[in-house]
Amino acid sequence: MGISNRTYTLRKCSYAVDFDRVRRGVNIVIEDDKIKYVGNEVEGDELDCSEFIVIPGLVNAHTHSAMTVLRGLYDEGELREWLSVIWKEEEKLSKDLMRLGTELAITEMIMWGTTAFIDMYFNPDQVRDLSLAYGIRSMAGPVLMRDKSVDDVIKELKALGEHDLFKPIINVHSLYAVDLAKIRELKESLNERPYIHMHLSETREELSEIKRKYGLFPIELIYRENLIKYTHGVHLGWVSSWELSYLKASLGVTHCPSSNMKLATGGSFPMREALINSINVTLGTDGAASNNSLSMFHEMKTAVLLQRHNYWSTEINASDVFMAATFNGYKMFGLKGGKIEPGYLADLVLIDKYQLYPWIENRILSHVVYNPPRSVDIVIVAGKIIYKKNGKLDDKFKKLINSLSSYF
Amino acid sequence: MGISNRTYTLRKCSYAVDFDRVRRGVNIVIEDDKIKYVGNEVEGDELDCSEFIVIPGLVNAHTHSAMTVLRGLYDEGELREWLSVIWKEEEKLSKDLMRLGTELAITEMIMWGTTAFIDMYFNPDQVRDLSLAYGIRSMAGPVLMRDKSVDDVIKELKALGEHDLFKPIINVHSLYAVDLAKIRELKESLNERPYIHMHLSETREELSEIKRKYGLFPIELIYRENLIKYTHGVHLGWVSSWELSYLKASLGVTHCPSSNMKLATGGSFPMREALINSINVTLGTDGAASNNSLSMFHEMKTAVLLQRHNYWSTEINASDVFMAATFNGYKMFGLKGGKIEPGYLADLVLIDKYQLYPWIENRILSHVVYNPPRSVDIVIVAGKIIYKKNGKLDDKFKKLINSLSSYF
Incomplete structure (x- = not known):
């Protein structure tokens, strides 16, 4: 050549x-x-x-790269039951195996025409090193979850550094896996404007749990806590009409149709309303244990099919999902691409x-x-x-x- | 080798x-x-x-092969609007172009691991010849539709003949495109047990139209006319609970999830109830203008995803859709495969x-x-x-x- x-x-x-x-x-x-x-x-x-x-190039705006090694481990059960099996298995994963899983995912994604991805997993240093080695863009960072302290998250975040093709971010697993007090602590500890990548309003269980615990729905809560402008919310299968306007101030949102359907979350990401409200809509495959493909081509197709099915209307079209997977994906990185x-x-x-x-x-x-x-x-x-x-x-x-x- | x-x-x-x-x-x-x-x-x-x-081998139990040439022609509109565009275009298709479209479809299907398919289009003779030439199994036959006479259909059917890999069938486009009187005439003119492949209960418009015209829902009507045991119904997105038991006597049914979603038919094929009722459930891609892929691999995935989404439950699993695309597909051909x-x-x-x-x-x-x-x-x-x-x-x-x- x-x-x-x-x-x-x-x-x-x-x-x-x-x-x-x-x-x-x-x-x-x-x-x-x-x-x-x-x-x-x-x-x-x-x-x-x-x-x-x-x-x-296609942007995979939400994935858990290392999970290629868990592909096909457990394909049954709705989210919470599924997570209980997966979390148990994840405790056994060595750093070596996570690295291999991530390398497999990066290779697969490149072979599927993905040029940038946003990752949430326990090995952001490996994601950074492998992305740079393979020449693909990525954002990844420490995951605030369970017993991890805010100090550790911030230390890990700073150690990652910023590189040509890599940006460090903060991952907050979800409002059901992380206590609100910890998220508040995180916010107060940060000097700079953070980028918070978070599973949000994925299931009706999450909604009822958060509503019971805090008196608000998940997106509402993020908004009231003044976190919405730092938030990249993922899934959003269960969004109330009044929460839609709150999302306008967010960094953007990611629709993961295959994962939501496979885990039978039942909800429906309101893509039409999100677009009308000028929310930056992107697409993601989610991890290889809940999709189980990492092809953004198939995610685009599944997205337009699901949207048409849900609305009983063909309003969402090929151009909408192609924009989400390309132009809008780059916006999440703050890049002109x-x-x-x-x-x-x-x-x-x-x-x-x-x-x-x-x-x-x-x-x-x-x-x-x-x-x-x-x-x-x-x-x-x-x-x-x-x-x-x-x-x-x-x-x-x-x-x-x-x-x-x-x-x- | x-x-x-x-x-x-x-x-x-x-x-x-x-x-x-x-x-x-x-x-x-x-x-x-x-x-x-x-x-x-x-x-x-x-x-x-x-x-x-x-x-x-995978069985594509419902397609319109020649439509590869119409792929991407028109991806908008719900079924009736879409059909009005497609039907106009089909009038212009020459027999040469239909042959080329069919040859492309057969090649694609083989390259996707499809070993048998059931076709509904205006060129069953070409489908037969090309299937035999390429060595793939097929069933195809004349389409009863609009101004075609029953005599012509029967003549065409007999001329097709039966071959090692090919079986002739009768295609009735649908209850909305063919008058009931003609279907009755067809039934009475046939000596042998026919195989009738038919779009059935695809949209809510079809339901309301048939109900208004004949006082019965589509499957109900087929049942009352004593045609159910000859019928291979396709789509079935809108099935009433009382119609489910009628389908037990049918040859089987085909679920085309991608096509239904793309055309926003909104309905939901009741796969769980169909399996419980021992109805032979198969899968089909539909034609390349309404999917637009001919991959049965992706149809299997879309089927299990859609079923889980519709039921808010992960009950339908990989094995169910794999059975539908393999074992059940061969049952439609009356073959042990x-x-x-x-x-x-x-x-x-x-x-x-x-x-x-x-x-x-x-x-x-x-x-x-x-x-x-x-x-x-x-x-x-x-x-x-x-x-x-x-x-x-x-x-x-x-x-x-x-x-x-x-x-x-």
């Missing part, structure tokens, strides 16, 4: 697909980590892309055009969402090619799986 | 997966079109399967084991359903290998897609 310069051109891309626009036969000039031109310009080395469809436009990050995914047919301009976005590709061919993050199909990463993936066998 | 004999052995399959049993490291001996042994026996040529997981047991049809799918990890016996079925493979490696129908990954069929597929471009 011979891309050796800091400036190069993806030449004659069969289609370049944004959530609001599809262009045919364009060149994409990349300089350093950004897109410089989209059009007829050519600069630097050239990569013939006439057999590729190009999309912005998720579109194929000059000035945006060169985080791109190239897909063999034979996977997305018929080749008609106004059908290509539909194919990406409703007939997701089986695989992607090239993944670019910050202008660097981090994956080529049937290359080193595929071999490494097999080696990782082989080494997993020694643990069971 | 060198399989030249009528008897051969899939040796040391890493796992052999049935809906009710997973076996490790077994050999599968195939003789002619059937499985002869499963265990330690070896006969004839040997194919090393230590890197493969083997599952029974869909299990890896002696005496069952040698319709099998081999999957690279690196796609389904961790390798723990009681998690393998979960992987197949909840983390579906991206591709399959070998497909066997009636003992014959009809697909090998990265072989001739993959090349043919590209050629077919290229030739499609000339039509648009």
Whole structure:
């Protein structure tokens, strides 16, 4: 391929697909980590892309990477029962096995065209190191949960540091797993504006428990505690109408349709109302024990299907979920990404055009969402090619799986 | 690979997966079109399967193959509005383009591990010819709809003939697209026991229309007309409790979760009650214009997710949907297939084991359903290998897609 310069051109891309626009036969000039031109310009080395469809990289806005090792462990039971089995198993996980699970997840995500992810697990240092090694963007951080002290969380957070592709965040498991007093303590101990990633209003059990304990619904409580502007809420299957307006001030929300359906949470994330209220809606796969796939392509499809099913209406469409998985995902990172436009990050995914047919301009976005590709061919993050199909990463993936066998 | 004999052995399959049993490291001996042994026996040529997981072939129990050419044409609107756009477009389809669409669908289905499918479209002769050419099982037949006469349907049906891998059936589009008088006429004109494949109780509009017109709900009407025992009903999103028992006498039913969700039919196929009532539940992708994928792997996953979401319960599980897509699918064909047991049809799918990890016996079925493979490696129908990954069929597929471009 011979891309050796800091400036190069993806030449004659069969289609370049944004959530609001599809262009045919364009060149994409990349300089350093950004897109410089989209059009007829050519600069630097050239990569013939006439057999590729190009999309912005996908953002998995909520996952627990290490859980690939728990995939298929227990697929029954609603959330609380399921968690009781999973938590017991997690106590046995060694740091080595967590690292391997995370490496498997990162490899899988890259192979599915994911260029950035937000993680909640007990090994943020490993997430950071592996993300940087593989060249994928991530946010991760300590998890406030059970017996962990606020001091430890803050110490861990500071030790993580900020890097080109990595940002440290605070994970608060949930309002049912962490006492409110601890969350208050956390808030008071922080000098800077924190980023709090939290499971929120996932089940009706959570709602009734929080209401009983604090007299308010979960989102209401976060709002009253003045935490909403620091909060990235995840799941939100059970949102009251009056809580919707509170979410406007949040960092954004993540819908995890597969996980919610698999765990039979029954609720329904109000995507239409969230969009009307200009809430930043993103999508996440959740962990590999509750989905059990890490494919954001399939999460997009499941999201639009579930939304249509719930509303008895086709109002939510391919463009909405594609925007959620690309442009809105980058907003969570505070980055200008998720579109194929000059000035945006060169985080791109190239897909063999034979996977997305018929080749008609106004059908290509539909194919990406409703007939997701089986695989992607090239993944670019910050202008660097981090994956080529049937290359080193595929071999490494097999080696990782082989080494997993020694643990069971 | 060198399989030249009528008897051969899939040796040391890493796992052999049935809906009710997973076996490790077994050999599968195939003789002619059937499985002869499963265990330690070896006969004839040997194919090393230590890197493969083997599952029974998947049955797509409801599709409209030719519609691959309409994929992505129109993804908005609920069923009736959607149909009005699609029907207009279908009037323009030439027989050549229908053939190409069908060939693309058959190729895709095989590449997704589908070994048998039931088709409803205007080109059953082409479906028959192409199925036989590609070596996949199918049932297809004339469609009673709009201005087609019963005489023509019967003539077309007889002309199709019965073949090793092909059975002719009658397609009745639906109770809203065909007048009851015509269905009665059809019934009276038939000497033999017919197989009637029909969209049934798909939308609430259909229910209210049929109730208004005939005073009965759709399934009720089919029952009162004494047609239930000939009927293979599809969709059934809107089934009243009293209609459930009528379905017991039917040939079986097909749940098409992706299509129903995409078209926002809102209803909910009562899978739990159908299983309790021993109704033969199968799964179908529907056509590529309303799904838009033809992957039965993803249909299985969507089915279990939707059922859990609708019931607010995890009662429906991986085994239920895997049974529906394998064993129950073969029942619709009146064939002993869909299990890896002696005496069952040698319709099998081999999957690279690196796609389904961790390798723990009681998690393998979960992987197949909840983390579906991206591709399959070998497909066997009636003992014959009809697909090998990265072989001739993959090349043919590209050629077919290229030739499609000339039509648009």
